[in-house]
Amino acid sequence: MNKKRLQKKEIEDGWYFFIDIVGSSNPNLSITCQLEKIDIIKNLITSHLASIKDSEIYKSFTGDGMLIVFLNYTSPLELSIFIHKNIKEYNKTALENEKIFVRIGIGYGSFLSFRDGVHKEFAPWGHELVLARRIMDIARPNQILLTDFAYQKIKNDFLFDKNKYGSSLYDKGKIMLKHHNELENVYSFYKIDEYGNNSDIEFGIDLKPLIQYQKFEETFIAPIQKFCEARFGTILEKFKDLTNPSKGLEIGLLSTGLIYQVLFENGGDYISATYLPPGEYWELQNNAPLNLLSHQEKALRRLDHKNVARSHFRFLIMEKEKLDNDIKANQNSSLLFIKWHSENNVELYFINSSDINSILIKYPKIVHNVGLGFWKGKYVLQFGPIMEYVNKKDQNHPLLRRRFWLHATGSETYNQSNNFFNELVDLASRNKLSRIDHNYYNKIINGK
Structure with missing residues (x-):
């Protein structure tokens, strides 16, 4: 000692x-x-x-x-x-x-x-x-x-x-x-069959003292109930916009992160396509308050990989020059982005956008803007770019907003998204797409 x-x-x-x-x-x-x-x-x-x-x-x-x-x-x-x-x-x-x-x-x-x-x-x-x-x-x-x-x-x-x-x-x-x-x-x-226990943590709250010793007057309860009901009504109205294919919903980044959390809590079988290069994707989606990758990682951890065979994919759709330039310019964030996928068993592929025009044209319901998230059997989320607005209270820190469109299973947009990803997965399985991994990264960085 x-x-x-x-x-x-x-x-x-x-x-x-x-x-x-x-x-x-x-x-x-x-x-x-x-x-x-x-x-x-x-x-x-x-x-x-x-x-x-x-x-x-x-x-x-x-x-x-x-x-x-x-x-x-x-x-x-x-x-x-x-x-x-x-x-x-x-x-x-x-x-x-x-x-x-x-x-x-x-x-x-x-x-x-x-x-x-x-x-x-x-x-x-x-x-x-x-x-x-x-x-x-x-x-x-x-x-x-x-x-x-x-x-x-x-x-x-x-x-x-x-x-x-x-x-x-x-x-x-x-x-x-x-x-x-x-x-x-x-x-x-935790490591399966070796050490640790990865069960969810639960804890209880004792409400008896509150119930037994606190008496609330009606004049207190009624206003609180009306306040909650009004806010809940507002939330439902917002989600009507979110599921409106012609309108969508524009919200702040904190609420954006909450939407990701809710969707991943309800579904784990996820596949996505994005038009953002690796470095930009990592810096944006991995940081608070979005935390998309954090929510996806939690969903992956909940899956029983011993009993259910699932393949998870993410497709980068862009010109190769844009992809390679991003890796060179943002080496650390690009490498972290690639490592995240290898660590979490998510297959990462690159698609030259001009090479799949024949596929894209078949699915007019899909908005090819910034990204598409697909939860099999659940819903599809189309997300647009992040936009900046002038903050009247603090012009040095603009307000950031993002637009979403959410479609449930059975909708035409959902069906087209399902077929769209089936075609991309088929191309990947036939080695028609480029896998983005450490070998690809090293090849671009070393100029070989």
């Missing part, structure tokens, strides 16, 4: 690993059984730490759990994998009440050291440390959860080929944690 480091009472950065044993204090279990579970986990942790000497800078047992502070993210992730693989083997032969399940929370951030009156060393304390403990508390059995700050650091390094862990990180949405006033992003570290 690095005691010199902890003697300094200055701000330091650490990786926080919290673990506890699910149900270890169950009164139906004998004390002997409870202690055996604690000993097994304690011994696993001790043996692993011994194999990676001086990796931890602080550790503290908390009965059936432990806090360990590391200097890098490799240590807590590898420790999590080691524990899960070993308890998986142990559980194969253990009796039902002897089986071990753990919860793990991992965070990253700054901490201050202080004398806690218990340990000889200075103990760490900080906001991200508390977050790591909080997300461990909401984890399901054998689930490994990460805070947003920890996820961003690991994922960013992964995108630049600095680690192997990024492909095993899954967004579990925003969660309200104990004593927190804002929602926190939470992520799962």
Whole structure:
């Protein structure tokens, strides 16, 4: 243990690993059984730490759990994998009440050291440390959860080929944690049949105190109800425009992101075509408040790939010169765009727009403007360009709007879109289209 480091009472950065044993204090279990579970986990942790000497800078047992502070993210992730693989083997032969399940929370951030009156060393304390403990508390059995700050650091390094862990990180949405006033992003570290648990996180809200002790006057309830009904009516009217093929709906980018979220929540079998080059697409669609790729990635994660064989495609429709120039001019964003598709098993193809005029002319209902998103069996979304308007309140920051047209399954636009994508997929399957991958990227960058 690095005691010199902890003697300094200055701000330091650490990786926080919290673990506890699910149900270890169950009164139906004998004390002997409870202690055996604690000993097994304690011994696993001790043996692993011994194999990676001086990796931890602080550790503290908390009965059936432990806090360990590391200097890098490799240590807590590898420790999590080691524990899960070993308890998986142990559980194969253990009796039902002897089986071990753990919860793990991992965070990253700054901490201050202080004398806690218990340990000889200075103990760490900080906001991200508390977050790591909080997300461990909401984890399901054998689930490994990460805070947003920890996820961003690991994922960013992964995108630049600095680690192997990024492909095993899954967004579990925003969660309200104990004593927190804002929602926190939470992520799962999971690899099928090896480690982690990728189940959705659920938590309950106790409404009994509100129901029992709060009495609302009619003068309060009636205005609130009218307000909600009026806003709901406005929303329905807006969606009438959205599904009107002659009008469409023009909305701000925050609402655009919400529409993407709703559509992806309701459908996972998605295919798309865009007229935007890779660099421009990545910068626009991957950033808040749109987050199209984030919503699509969540939908892909929910699919049961073992039981359902699906192929996912995205087609780039443009002249080759435009595509190649974008890759050269926006190397980082283009590479990230291409890597996203390879990591999420979405096949990315290029189509020279002049080569498919014979296909495009057959489907007049499709607006070939900026893009087309198709959810099989659900709906098709045609989206136009993003437009800027003068912001009277702040002319340095114009108002951004985007126009949409949404068509449900069974409509003529939906049927034409279905046939349109069937033709494109057929061309791809017969190797008539160019695949956009790392080889294509390297060829353009290296000029070969």
